[in-house]
Amino acid sequence: MLPLSDSDDAAFAAARPSFPSLQGRACMVTHSFGPCPAAMFDDLDDYRDSLRRRPHQLGAWFERLEEMYGLVERLLGAPPGSVALRESTSGCHASMLAALEAPASGTAGRRRIVASALQFPSIGYMVAAQARRGFTIDVVDAPDGHLDAHRLAAHLDDDVACITAPVVASNRGALLDVRPLLEAANAAGAIAILDATAAVGLVPLDLSALPPCVLVGGTVKWLGGGGTGLAFLHIHPALLDRLPVAYPGWLGDARFTAFAPDFVPAPGARRHQQGTPAIEPVYTARAGIRFVLEQGVARLFARNQRLLARLHARAMEHGLPLHSPRDPLRRAGTLALEIDDAPAMVAALAADGIDVDARGARILRIGPHACVTLDECDRTIDRVAAALEQRNCAHSDRTATAAR
Numbered sequence: 001m002l003p004l005s006d007s008d009d010a011a012f013a014a015a016r017p018s019f020p021s022l023q024g025r026a027c028m029v030t031h032s033f034g035p036c037p038a039a040m041f042d043d044l045d046d047y048r049d050s051l052r053r054r055p056h057q058l059g060a061w062f063e064r065l066e067e068m069y070g071l072v073e074r075l076l077g078a079p080p081g082s083v084a085l086r087e088s089t090s091g092c093h094a095s096m097l098a099a100l101e102a103p104a105s106g107t108a109g110r111r112r113i114v115a116s117a118l119q120f121p122s123i124g125y126m127v128a129a130q131a132r133r134g135f136t137i138d139v140v141d142a143p144d145g146h147l148d149a150h151r152l153a154a155h156l157d158d159d160v161a162c163i164t165a166p167v168v169a170s171n172r173g174a175l176l177d178v179r180p181l182l183e184a185a186n187a188a189g190a191i192a193i194l195d196a197t198a199a200v201g202l203v204p205l206d207l208s209a210l211p212p213c214v215l216v217g218g219t220v221k222w223l224g225g226g227g228t229g230l231a232f233l234h235i236h237p238a239l240l241d242r243l244p245v246a247y248p249g250w251l252g253d254a255r256f257t258a259f260a261p262d263f264v265p266a267p268g269a270r271r272h273q274q275g276t277p278a279i280e281p282v283y284t285a286r287a288g289i290r291f292v293l294e295q296g297v298a299r300l301f302a303r304n305q306r307l308l309a310r311l312h313a314r315a316m317e318h319g320l321p322l323h324s325p326r327d328p329l330r331r332a333g334t335l336a337l338e339i340d341d342a343p344a345m346v347a348a349l350a351a352d353g354i355d356v357d358a359r360g361a362r363i364l365r366i367g368p369h370a371c372v373t374l375d376e377c378d379r380t381i382d383r384v385a386a387a388l389e390q391r392n393c394a395h396s397d398r399t400a401t402a403a404r
Helices: 004-017 038-052 058-076 088-100 122-134 148-151 178-188 237-242 268-272 279-284 286-295 299-317 340-352 372-402
Strands: 085-087 111-115 137-142 160-166 191-195 215-217 231-237 335-338 355-357 363-366
Touching: 004 286, 004 299, 038 279, 038 286, 058 085, 058 215, 058 231, 058 268, 058 279, 058 286, 085 088, 085 268, 088 122, 088 160, 088 215, 088 231, 088 268, 088 286, 111 122, 122 137, 122 160, 122 355, 148 286, 160 178, 178 191, 215 372, 231 237, 231 268, 237 268, 279 286, 286 299, 340 355, 340 372
Parallel strands: 111 137, 111 160, 160 191, 191 215
Antiparallel strands: 085 231, 215 231, 335 363, 355 363
């Protein structure tokens, strides 16, 4: 187990009251919907007030948009102008895939798309759909459940247009070693598209120190954004010319306030914006990002690793089957267990004030917020083990009754 820090425990305990939804509950579902800081509700009130004064609040709304660009770029270590705001992470991926053009039949060019089998489902759907546009799709399996950068990189050559992979696999918490994959992609001349939706605000990502890539993320998970969150798209400046805008929108125009009849791409990644993003999540995402920046992503990552280590150790004591990688260096965010009827377990834990979620019938996901305590980690696993024991006893009783 990783060493635990008493000072960190005390610091995160002191921060806990600033998250209203953590009062009386253990948030073990941050990988899905992270708790919002209390300051988010103040921002939401500001948004409500702005609705009473619209359309005179358009200027204030665009000031918030500009602030959000800056916050996300600071969070990612990305250069100014390299971030666009979109309606969803799926929309971001769609814009990038649409920008790729397969070579005509019988001609040379990059016609392969390489994708990790551990992608979030909607990304997998979109990648598979590119076969209709003339691309050959190469899905790299993960038989051991790991996000293996070298396994993915082995599929790269000068026929590959792009490679897509998650930084953290949402269903099991597998963690990608980003640098070797980006180095291999750049060496092969392929564009790397990283889905960091389950990683931003948790896994340190300093894009200024990494090879050029496209990165997609959202605010609703480890960034604690309100509502259904806000999506963002980073495009390294060196890749802009290789990703022309397939479906231009008015906000992506360099002179969008002029409403010109012809499209002139805005500088940087913003050219890939289309319509105005929903303004409510622009307001309600700010407080969560500020909390992450104040705490520091590296510190939050270390805290998560300590909590996962505690959950893992307790699960091993009870003999619970693990769905996540066992190696702490190859996982982040989530500890996933394999159990029968996981949705019923979600309901049982919710009744005890513990929030987790399920993927399908047999995967129970546990993603502790930084302000969760070590005792809550123990209680979560103990409750799972006790519920499974009750099930086994009930099954044994039914079997014995049937035998009589």
